[in-house]
Amino acid sequence: MASTISGRPPGRPRAGLHDVVFAATLRTVHELGYARATVERIAAAAGVAKTTIYRRWPSKGELIVDCLLDAFGPVPLEGADRTELMSSAVRWIAAKIGEPGVGDAFAGVFSDAVSDPGLREVLATRLQDPYRRALQDALGEPESRVLFFIDVVVGALLHRMGMTGEPMVDADVAALTEMVLAHFATGPA
Amino acid sequence: MASTISGRPPGRPRAGLHDVVFAATLRTVHELGYARATVERIAAAAGVAKTTIYRRWPSKGELIVDCLLDAFGPVPLEGADRTELMSSAVRWIAAKIGEPGVGDAFAGVFSDAVSDPGLREVLATRLQDPYRRALQDALGEPESRVLFFIDVVVGALLHRMGMTGEPMVDADVAALTEMVLAHFATGPA
DNA sequence: GGGTATCGAAACCTTAGGTAGCGAAACTAG
DNA sequence: CTAGTTTCGCTACCTAAGGTTTCGATACCC
Known part of the structure; x- marks a missing residue:
């Protein structure tokens, strides 16, 4: 049998490599950009062999998606009314995208998904659907309407990131928040 | 000398290959998606050698940018007031992105630009700046404010295209138009 | 110590962007 | 018709990167 009484399977243990790899991924993407952050470089930065990465994640895209899930965490859905709720959500995603490596990784994996239907599926299922x-x-x-909200907010933030290489400044985040709030003020149809 | 009296330089003429290559590019991108639309496949679709493409365009990215410039043409800046002007601009870019191949090529070259500073420069200078x-x-x-406008409109349209593979439906384009119009109704600060 | 599962290292495959060299084609000028 | 000029097509090639395979080494439980 593969399992033991203590629940721990026999053999060499899978040390807490996920966290190490996630950190190395964001660091490498932040320093070199998405495309130059190759799997081999990420592995080297994590002090791990390339094959180890591919044993746990089937592709670079899925590694990035898992890394982003880890970096984002749950949406802070706090706020008394719709207005507070939506504005906190916008500021949350804007702040996350502004963290070093996160925005680049997000924009990069989105890029790859454009012409990789499999990755697009993963992105939709694992990343977008839960938050939606x-x-x-x-x-x-x-x-x-929620999908439209996501298109506008995430689209604008990523477009800015992609064009300038820098995250959106606070003033524009405020304008974005104000704009979507005004549009969604009327409540669901 | 390289030129002659008639103005036409000697040697084999550069036949109107740009149009043929542009058409082949959009067709190939439409049929296979951006990543699978390799330069070799585009060349084959155009009935041209790969080297001929690289003699005229320094990279795949610049080929796509030129192709998009050709496909977009000038912005139709018609309309009596600001409202008509902005709404016609939004509908114009949405319609262009909906044309077969154009949206995919646009999203694809944007993708590549995320981690290619040179291409990002080309994209900003040749494509975004004139329209801006x-x-x-x-x-x-x-x-x-114009940059913010572009981020919102183009970002949302491309995000939808990237996530679903399909351009934004008319109802959402209408909502997008309405939203940005409401936000920009007050005029410049 | 024995069995088991994971890790590391190296070699390898494939695709795709991009380049070099050379001969052939197409055109102008005389 | 010939010479000169420019571009084209073809083949072969280089490099980077994603991804796979194989095998020996390592670390853990019992």
Whole structure:
């Protein structure tokens, strides 16, 4: 059998490599950019062999998606009313994208997904759907409106990041928040 | 000397290959997606050798940029007031992105630019700046607000395209138009 | 110490962007 | 018709990167 009484499987233990690899991924992406952050370089930065990475993640894209899930964590859905809720969500995603490496990794994996349907599926299922559902439940908006909200907010933030290489400044984040709040003020149809 | 009396330089003429290559590029991108639309495949679709492509364009990215410039053409800046002007601009870019191949090529070259500073420069200088300036002059808005406008509109359209593989539906384009119009209704600061 | 699962290292495959060299084609000028 | 000029097509090649395979070494449980 593969399992033992203590629950721990026999053999060489899988040390807490996920965290080390995630940190090395963000660091490497931050320092070199997404494309130059090759799997071999990430592995080297983590002090790990390339094959070890591929044993745990089937592709670079899925490694990045897992890394982003780890970096984002749960959406802080705090706020008394819809207005506070939405504005906190916008500021949260803007702040996360501003963290070193996160924005580049996010924009990069999105890039790859453009012409990789498999990665697009992973991105939609593992990253977008959970956050969309959480927003949907909290706001009571229909799916199509939440998707539109995500397109506008994430699209604008990533477009700025992609064009300038820098995250959106606070003033523009404030304008973005104000704009979507005004548009969604009326509540669900 | 390299030129002759008739103005036409001697030697084998550069036939109108640009149009053929542009058409082949959009067709190939539309059929295979951006990443699978390799330069060799585009060349084959155009009935041209790969080396001929690289003689005229220094990289795949610049080929795509030129192709997009050809596909977009000038911004139709028609409209009596700011409202008509902005809404026509939004609908124009949405319609262009909806054309077969154009949206995929646009999203794809944007993707590559994320981690290719040289391409990002080309994209900013040749594609974004002219349209930004035209909008700036027509609207009388400061540069930062026009850039914000572009981030929101183009970002949302490309994000939808990247996530679903399909361009934004008319209802969402209408909502996008309405939203930015409401936000920009007050005129420049 | 024995069994088991993981890790590291090296070699390898494939795709794709991009380059070099050379002969052939197409055109102008005389 | 010939010479000169420019571009084209073809083949072969280089490099980078994602991803796979193999095998020996290592670390853990019992």
